[in-house]
Amino acid sequence: QVHLVQSGAEVKRPGSSVRVSCKSSGGSLNTYAINWVRQAPGQGLEWLGRIIPVLDIRNYAQKFQGRVSITADTSTSSAYMELSRLRSDDTAIYFCAAHGGYNSAPFDYWGHGTLVTVSS
């Protein structure tokens, strides 16, 4: 069973970058893909991208290409999402979410979310 624990809330200035971590406390990520999804205040869900940690294959939503980077460390069962050139409309809760297998699939497991606030 995968239990995903995310890093704490962040406050960032416009133009800076943020890095959010997601660690599996329930075991290896070797058979999972880790996705990143965000939710702006009072809004819906938006997929940023994903990584297959054991293969180091990364896929990004076109909207975030060039601004998002997703990495993983299989030795610590952790994944990371870095978003650069932050703007005020990047203020959102960022979730990591896992699914088994390597094809696009529904998200069985979710982290608790990390609030990122972008403000000057």
Added chain:
Amino acid sequence: DIVMTQSPATLSVSPGERATLSCRANQHIRSNLAWYQQKPGQAPRLLIYGASTRATGIPARFSGSGSGTEFTLTITSLQSEDFAIYYCQQYNDWPTFGQGTRLEIE
């Protein structure tokens, strides 16, 4: 991107009654459709995948149907804990979500 459209935006139903939520894709996605429930301050929870298969631990009052472009989530005998926001998600391509349906107590 595949665009998912949910209706209605808000649905008011009394406890014990049935709720029917709709989701439409702007292109065919076979049965690669999931439904999630989200309560305030919580992460979404997977309810249904493959358009009609309940996820582990999901009560039988939740059911999904449809394929292609039209999908439905039905919740019978609504319980107090069912009032939440529901999202559909397609995973036929890189995932996209509907904008959500808020299910509120009438």
